[in-house]
Amino acid sequence: MLRKMHTDQFNVTIVSPRNYFLFTPLLPGTTTGTVESRSIMEPIRKYCKRSDASEVDFIEAECLSIDPVRKTVKCFDNSSVKGLVSEFELPYDQLVVGVGADNATFGIPGVRENACFMKEISDTRMIRDRIIDCLETAGYPGQPSAEIDRLLHFVIVGGGPSGVEITGELNDFIERDIKKHYPSHLADRVRITLVEALPHILTVFDKTIVEHVEKKLRSSPKTKVWTQTAVTSVKERELIVKDQDKVEKVIPYGVLVWATGNGPRLVTKGLMQSIGADQNVRRGLVVDEYFRVKGADGIWAIGDCSVTPYAATAQVASQQGRYLGRLFNDLSEDMYRSVKGKESLSDMDKFVHKQPLFKYHHMGTLAYVGDHNAVFELKSADGKSSSTTSEGLATFILWRSAYLSKCLSIRNRVLVAFDWVKASVFGRDVSRG
Ligand SMILES: Cc1cc2nc3c(=O)[nH]c(=O)nc-3n(C[C@H](O)[C@H](O)[C@H](O)COP(=O)(O)OP(=O)(O)OC[C@H]3O[C@@H](n4cnc5c(N)ncnc54)[C@H](O)[C@@H]3O)c2cc1C
Incomplete structure (x- = not known):
């Protein structure tokens, strides 16, 4: 999504507890050394530093909870080196949740x-x-x-x-x-x-x-x-x-x-609970056809943390990311034109519904x-x-x-x-x- 987005048109902040992208399809090979772990890692920072206008902020932290009413995200530093500040709250206008999934243990002891x-x-x-x-x-x-x-x-x-x-x-x-x-x-x-x-x-x-x-x-x-x-x-x-x-x-x-x-991560479960009735599937965040989280304003979800008709694979997640990046670009252009024409921005729905739907290519x-x-x-x-x-x-x-x-x-x-x-x-x- 980040690679598709025209980041000079948005103020983008990425929050993730690991500062690299991991190519999981080759992860099994790293357990025996067929592939070395660093070969399938790519620093996120490489994709943040662009020209001044399109630079993206990255914060290495784990998101603890999302408040969909106050539109804030609570984060903490889960790494071993801690400074004087290790917790913070981040306000958002639009939030994209792509935290992936946790390991399912089915409550089996041990x-x-x-x-x-x-x-x-x-x-x-x-x-x-x-x-x-x-x-x-x-x-x-x-x-x-x-x-x-x-x-x-x-x-x-x-x-x-x-x-x-x-x-x-x-x-x-x-x-x-x-x-x-x-x-x-x-x-x-x-x-x-x-x-x-x-x-x-x-x-x-x-x-x-x-x-x-x-x-x-x-x-x-x-x-x-x-x-x-x-x-x-x-x-x-x-x-x-x-x-x-x-x-x-x-x-x-x-x-x-x-x-x-x-299985869903704690932060995903917490958000589902805060939203309530619209989030009634235990597997993850229920989204509409544009990946907007149902029952929440300004929250989107893609990849393994969302519930869609598609399998939880990297193939699906990356296509959803690219789609949402494009959708945000188009939305920003549409809305910019509207502001020029003195139309109201209050109803974002009108702009979203003009967008093409996601098509998965298997x-x-x-x-x-x-x-x-x-x-x-x-x-x-x-x-x-x-x-x-x-x-x-x-x-x-x-x-x-x-x-x-x-x-x-x-x-x-x-x-x-x-x-x-x-x-x-x-x-x-x-x-x-
Ligand atoms: C061993 C293995 C092999 C696989 N092989 C294939 C394959 O061959 N083909 C295929 O299509 N798919 C494969 N998959 C599935 C694929 O990895 C996932 O479907 C895909 O990674 C999902 O992408 P995602 O962005 O939703 O989540 P992830 O790739 O899991 O990324 C989630 C990101 O969110 C961050 N995060 C987690 N919690 C928080 C939090 N609280 N706050 C902030 N950030 C957080 C994580 O650190 C991570 O960077 C495999 C998975 C595994 C585990």
Whole structure:
């Protein structure tokens, strides 16, 4: 949205607790070092400093709450370095909420305390560090056999694209790098288990693709896929699951990755409560066809924090951002012309309704499944029947090319391409830290 907006026509302030943009589609690769984390980060400040007239303010802070009546946003500094002022209130005329979503834990006890999530760079750094730590700890002299098995059991909960991608990345890491650098009595004992509550993984994909991926993952002796298995609680070293026959099992683990989808953030929930009756969907902010938050004046919402007919993907969020940037530009031109003609600005609705509606262009769904294999699906226009599906090495090349082209900057593209070459020539780095 920022890149589309003519920022010389507005006073724009961005508030975000992280001062960089993160290209999440390549996040699973950072858990094993296929891609380095800095290669998929891009500083927001690079897009703030333009010519004097179009400069944008950035404040690195987390928004705590939004007051839709007073039209203010309360923010605080959640970083480790604090000055004398660490809380402030910001007034707004128009507010665009794009805070994304939190990790859904479904209230399952112990998840927040013990599992690793996969949303932020800090999460994937932690996963990478723990995997190597488990391997090193398993090699301690005199380590009991059952403890070695626990430490070398990596569990992923959630069989959606993110869970499957990290399973594939882990498989590659173990086959190509861990086996090369670690003694076989450790490397051969590594096991990966993918746990999914539904009868199948990758439910967003066509049945033939699902069968192909399930067969492929299950063909690896170290990988297990447990479908129809629900996690009921998570402890520090083990998780409790109920299988399809409702039999309870205790599963010891070394690393647990939680990738079960989205829930609303606290700030989103708070805004929904302040608005009241118009916000009655638990998933997020209900918006109209122009992304205006229902029941609030001057608040817009896009991306994962909003409830729309589209999936919570980067593909949708970026198109919504571009659309809203364009809409604001057009609104400003329309309203400027109106002021010249001495018309009233009081009814903004009149201007918004003149704007074209958002049209989503679906480019297909891609997922990496490991071992130079990816899957692709492009649904037909009605969204019901599947028109194109593909899998295998050619799709892997398509996956890499598509994601490379979607990286935010040329710098990101060069760094990611370099990381891929580096990982295939020299292998991934197995040092910790
Ligand atoms: C591992 C993984 C893989 C994915 N792969 C794909 C893929 O291959 N293709 C695809 O299309 N989608 C993919 N997605 C989904 C995609 O990342 C999201 O749909 C997309 O990032 C949503 O964009 P957004 O701007 O709404 O939210 P986000 O990208 O989450 O951005 C939200 C921003 O708001 C900031 N923020 C959070 N809380 C606050 C607060 N209280 N105050 C102020 N700022 C706040 C955050 O720091 C962040 O900068 C993937 C997601 C994950 C986690």
